[in-house]
Amino acid sequence: MKRSYSEYDILLGRLNGSSMTRTFFQFIKTYKKKLTIKIPYYEYLRGQVFVEDMKIAYGDKVPTSFNIAELIYMLYDDFLFQVQTGGEHEIAAKFLANEKRSLGQNRKKAEKKILRPISTNVFSFEYEEIEEVKEEQMAYLEILIKEQELYRGEVLLHDLEPYLENELVMVEDVFAIMYLDFIQRVKKLGNSHEVKSSIQGILYKLNN
Template structure:
């Protein structure tokens, strides 16, 4: 399921014109890169719920926040992650440990696993122009586990942030203990780590307001 499909299902009250406007604006962002994030549907819904909480708490103070979307939340979390690295708030080993821990906590649960089943079937085999014979043929059938709870969430990111993560992953290689991470996986870990904190610790109005301020929302005078 794509980002727009998820958002459509959740915000059915949005008009067709508004959704079309969002897509057009996204296309016009020439310095952005579209990537697909693989997550559980429930974790995307938690993000939507968090956005709704922000709107309910700050609607009167920051009226513009009614336009806030989960894509904005994921973007600002990712940018904050990049900013911490850029400012030297975390060294390479600390960042590597964060990713390795996130890999165990979140990514392993998202990996598509396959099981192999052996089966024997009787098939008609041609042995000459007019002759056929029934033979037992063993086949290996790939059975994919149920992935109904997993969605692929398409979202746009500034290309400069994506490139910075690519550089970071190259520099982190000596500390990653042989694990390989994609840019998409780094973003998913950052988002799911935040959502997990919200789930266990509850909402924090200071954090909510910081998100709005970092996204450029202004207080009503």
């Protein structure tokens, strides 16, 4: 296997035997890894507002130290748990592949005026609908993750690979995808039962 599933290649290293003989100090040093997660800047700002709203709405139930990085980590952990406790791999893989394709892209419909020939000396303007793809301004977040949690993510992506439709999805992408999916639901559904249930789950993790 030559495929990388994160910038640290933990699974590949273990398959090659390179991480089997580590000293105690090497183990301590590599116990946590720092990942850089890239998300659209507006969605980053929206997440900050969501975190502050939680602190205002739920008071002492939300630690003052709670931040967007911790929220993203929780969403990633929830995804791993759901898939590994009964979620269908093919459905999860197609979701990740579809979301990865649009990650960091702002898609919108536009009309383009095109000059088409009708006859040798006669031309006509027609309008054609096209989809414009523009790169968004991005925010970069650094998240500390336990090596074992990163390894779990790599193993899951390896299991999902047959269904990923040749899309390259890494653990860093899973972090971003799960966060953006959550924020889109918050923006679309507001204080719906679904969003409230998600918040209750976050509060439970924060207090246990």
